[in-house]
Amino acid sequence: MESQVVLARSLQIGVVASRSGLTVKTIRFYCDEGLIQPSSRSEGGYRLFDEAVVVELGLVRTLRAMELPLADVRQILEARRSGACTCRDLKARIRRKAGEISEKITAMQNLEAELFALLNSWETCGGRTPAPPTPVLVTAER
Numbered sequence: 001m002e003s004q005v006v007l008a009r010s011l012q013i014g015v016v017a018s019r020s021g022l023t024v025k026t027i028r029f030y031c032d033e034g035l036i037q038p039s040s041r042s043e044g045g046y047r048l049f050d051e052a053v054v055v056e057l058g059l060v061r062t063l064r065a066m067e068l069p070l071a072d073v074r075q076i077l078e079a080r081r082s083g084a085c086t087c088r089d090l091k092a093r094i095r096r097k098a099g100e101i102s103e104k105i106t107a108m109q110n111l112e113a114e115l116f117a118l119l120n121s122w123e124t125c126g127g128r129t130p131a132p133p134t135p136v137l138v139t140a141e142r
Helices: 002-009 013-020 024-032 052-065 070-082 087-123
Strands: 047-049
Touching: 013 024, 013 047, 013 052, 024 052, 052 070, 070 087
Parallel strands: none
Antiparallel strands: none
């Protein structure tokens, strides 16, 4: 009867995928990489998870969206699970990432301006089409 209680609170990977917005394949990958762990296995060997994994996967999604390497994500998750405060480190990483994003935005805005300038230079040509090549007459020597 105890195992039925555990199974009733456990979530199948498809449910975790639905709740987290990730694919089953991605969740399996994160398991294989050691970011998350199933709480148990079903009698058929399927991975079962606690509700807490959905929250952790939300954090993983956020950290990966910041393009943090998996090793850093793992370190943050481990610190969070142990209760060690990583606020200062995480804030510093977020600030660095925000700076990188700001630089990318500036670069993209510059590229956009260059592209519009290029388009405008084409529009000012009046829509002329190049003249067809002049035929060259070849005369045979006698």
